[in-house]
Amino acid sequence: MSLRSPLGRVLGAGSAKEGVHHWCMQRLTSLALVPLTIWFVVSLLSLPSFEHVTVISWMAQTWTALLLILFILVATWHSQLGVRVVVEDYVHGGAKTLTLVLITFIHALVAAAGVFAVLKVAFGSAS
Amino acid sequence: MTVYRMFRYTLFTSFANRLTGLAMSIGLLVLVYWLMAVASSTAAYARAIAILSLPILKLGYAGLLFAFSYHVVAGIRHLVWDTGRGMERHQSQRSAWIVGTVSVLITIAFIYWAFCPGAHQS
Numbered sequence: 001m002s003l004r005s006p007l008g009r010v011l012g013a014g015s016a017k018e019g020v021h022h023w024c025m026q027r028l029t030s031l032a033l034v035p036l037t038i039w040f041v042v043s044l045l046s047l048p049s050f051e052h053v054t055v056i057s058w059m060a061q062t063w064t065a066l067l068l069i070l071f072i073l074v075a076t077w078h079s080q081l082g083v084r085v086v087v088e089d090y091v092h093g094g095a096k097t098l099t100l101v102l103i104t105f106i107h108a109l110v111a112a113a114g115v116f117a118v119l120k121v122a123f124g125s126a127s
Numbered sequence: 128m129t130v131y132r133m134f135r136y137t138l139f140t141s142f143a144n145r146l147t148g149l150a151m152s153i154g155l156l157v158l159v160y161w162l163m164a165v166a167s168s169t170a171a172y173a174r175a176i177a178i179l180s181l182p183i184l185k186l187g188y189a190g191l192l193f194a195f196s197y198h199v200v201a202g203i204r205h206l207v208w209d210t211g212r213g214m215e216r217h218q219s220q221r222s223a224w225i226v227g228t229v230s231v232l233i234t235i236a237f238i239y240w241a242f243c244p245g246a247h248q249s
Contacts, residue, residue, distance in 0.1 A: 075155060114158070117163045125166075126168075
């Protein structure tokens with residue numbers, strides 16, 4: 001039997017109030033991804049070839065670079081939110097924390113690498 | 128089990144939404160690998176393209192096109208649900224069939240566009 005009062009036991013054990021934010025961002029990013037992904041898939045399939053010169057001249061266009069960066073950022077963000085929920089549902093204990101940290105790091109790396117690559121091409125530093 | 132059997136359409140579509148989402152998270156890794164190769168050098172790009180154009184990966188790209196089509200259509204279904212509409216069981220069963228059919232049709236169109244000679248030059 002605990003000597004702590006019922007109030008003392010529940011204080012601080014409740015919602016971290018992050019859930020609503022997570023839910024909102026998942027919807028917001030999904031909404032943004034509808035046009036972004038359709039643009040991405042269609043323009044990728046419209047490329048006349050996947051030769052290096054062709055891809056570079058496509059990526060170096062102002063709007064392509066801008067939309068690609070937006071797409072990479074929003075997609076990795078949405079992916080992080082989604083994978084996080086899957087991990088939270090199926091992985092338990094210490095492995096859960098470790099997996100979540102890894103998932104977050106990988107997504108940050110993917111986002112940074114993607115944006116860096118597009119900027120490098122867009123600013124003409126890729127040969 | 129009976130409870131799950133009653134809601135098997137929604138159970139299956141929800142699970143499929145997760146699987147297709149995870150597939151595209153892996154697709155993002157491939158995409159960024161490709162982007163990094165583009166940004167590196169012509170030689171590095173040639174090496175990456177040699178790996179990325181392995182015949183077995185074509186199956187993966189077709190899978191990604193399906194995952195994309197399904198996830199977008201199913202995602203729109205979720206956004207409609209968020210407005211409080213279409214939550215009745217007969218409605219969600221019907222929309223599950225619509226999502227499946229529409230996503231398969233879009234996938235077929237994409238695969239034709241991506242892989243069929245003549246439809247696309249590469």
